[in-house]
Amino acid sequence: MSKNCLxxxxxxxxxxxxxxxxxxxxxxxxxxxxxxxxxxPKLLLGNSGWTGRHPGLMGHHAVEFLDxxxxxxxxxxxxxxxxxxxxxxxWIPFPMFAITWKNGDYFSFGAARWxxxxxxxxxxxxxxxxxxxRFFMWATAFTVVAIALYALGLFYFMF
Numbered sequence: 001m002s003k004n005c006l007x008x009x010x011x012x013x014x015x016x017x018x019x020x021x022x023x024x025x026x027x028x029x030x031x032x033x034x035x036x037x038x039x040x041p042k043l044l045l046g047n048s049g050w051t052g053r054h055p056g057l058m059g060h061h062a063v064e065f066l067d068x069x070x071x072x073x074x075x076x077x078x079x080x081x082x083x084x085x086x087x088x089x090x091w092i093p094f095p096m097f098a099i100t101w102k103n104g105d106y107f108s109f110g111a112a113r114w115x116x117x118x119x120x121x122x123x124x125x126x127x128x129x130x131x132x133x134r135f136f137m138w139a140t141a142f143t144v145v146a147i148a149l150y151a152l153g154l155f156y157f158m159f
Contacts, residue, residue: 005033005120017127030123032112036089037121041114044095046082074114076100086112086121096125105130109140 003011006027015025033039076082079102085093096110106129113125128137 003028003031005031007118010118027122032121032123033119038087038090039114039119039121040116041084041086041094041096041112041121044083044085046076046084047080074098074108074116075106078102078104084110084114086114088112094121094123101130101132103130103132105132107133107136109137 010027010031013027014023015027015030016023018025073082074084074096076098078100081097081099083095083097085095088094094110094112096108096113098106098108098110100106106127108125108127110125112121112123113127114121126137126140128134
């Protein structure tokens with residue numbers, strides 16, 4: 001548990017941002033920080049995800065710009081999407097996908113979400129706002145459950 005990674009106002013809180021059936025999980029169980037979790041994550045793909053004067057930069061120019069001037073945002077600008085990765089121990093990627101539609105609906109799913117305000121990682125991210133975002137959240141949740149049940153079935157019949 002990483003209670004020290006959380007700001008004081010979140011240390012004793014549960015994950016109220018998760019679906020109701022797992023919202024009892026304490027935030028301290030999924031908060032990560034320290035030198036094994038370099039901050040911020042790397043922007044792998046997308047058309048948004050950083051602040052600054054030149055949001056149209058691509059490729060190595062975008063990386064240079066991020067290193068010098070910008071920061072990765074966990075929630076993309078309206079009409080944009082991102083794929084980021086927290087590089088645990090410098091080489092193990094913990095990816096996250098996020099999209100914000102032009103109408104403001106938002107969806108994110110991934111292994112680690114960077115909190116750019118309090119500077120810590122939150123593991124096991126699934127979040128949605130708006131009609132489109134909620135559809136994708138439930139579709140993703142059902143897909144994850146189906147894959148888990150399938151894997152358990154294979155494990156049962158193999159051993």
